[in-house]
Amino acid sequence: MKKVTIVGAGPGDEELITVKGLKAIKEADVIIYAGSLINKKLLEYNKKAELYDSSKMSLDEIIDVMVKAVNEGKKVVRLHSGDPSIYGAIKEQIDELKKYNIDVEIIPGVSSLFAAAAALKIELTLPNVSQTVIITRPEGRTKVPEKLRELAKHRATMAIFLGVSMIDKVVEELLNGYDPSTPVAVVYHASWEDEKIIRGTLGDIVEKVKKENITRSALILVGDVLDPKNYEYSKLYDKTFSHGFRKGD
Structure with missing residues (x-):
């Protein structure tokens, strides 16, 4: 065919x-x-x-x-x-x-989401922190059925595409669910030679992004996995944990 x-x-x-x-x-x-x-x-x-x-x-x-x-x-x-x-x-x-x-x-190809996570040296899902990743975008000329303010209430790891040009609006929506102290990272041109990473919190990320004059080609990552205060090691490699390929102590 x-x-x-x-x-x-x-x-x-x-x-x-x-x-x-x-x-x-x-x-x-x-x-x-x-x-x-x-x-x-x-x-x-x-x-x-x-x-x-x-x-x-x-x-x-x-x-x-x-x-x-x-x-x-x-x-x-x-x-x-x-x-x-x-x-x-x-x-x-x-x-x-x-x-x-x-x-x-x-x-299929490697998403900029995973390139951004690699650049940040983070795991998007951590035990006792977040086991869910929400991939979304803010509403612009394209209507969005799932509103950021509602998604934010899950307090999961969130990857926001196509939103850096309206970072003010994005943060305003996210604050309906996340605390202002929630870690945020904006990764511009993930994996390109001119890659740039801006780290902050929902309380200060708008000012930092505007200072760098980043308005496109950037991914916004939000959630405690960016700076975890309390997480558990995986059960998979715990020496006391048994599974189909290994018997624990």
Whole structure:
């Protein structure tokens, strides 16, 4: 069956792409890439492919390029930043391609969330602190059914995409559930060469972010896992804990 391959390009560092994703890039005849978001060094792995920057294209134009190329027997790669399953706008592309009997293969990528956690050297889930990660975004031109102020009441670890430009509003909403002393980190361009980390609390993060003039391409992480005061070591490696692969003392 005819298909388009959707590839997660990773968070920025050109080495943070899967082996399978890199193979797809190298074999592609046509690459449609998220020009404002991916590292252009990834395109250097393939010198022969036709390149299209989707940041300058509408959905109709993207689909037209895909359909034409697939019908000509070409291998088409749609290159998305991070992992395409998070704010990747892939569902609409899949639905449009179905109208032309074109299937998709999706190759997952490393999300900027995990690149940010690595940069911060943290574990997003800690025993006795938080075992839940909420991935969300604030409301802007896109309506959001799940409001930040309600999600904040869970006091779980929260990863907020697409929110640094409205950091004031984000913090105001979060304070409906979290304490002002709750740790916050803003990671700009996680894994890129110009990566920047701003740490603070809900009480002072707005001022710190504005001082650094960061308005885009940053992830906001909130929760006590950023600076845990009281957490338990995992039972998995406790010498007294038995499981299917080891008998405890």
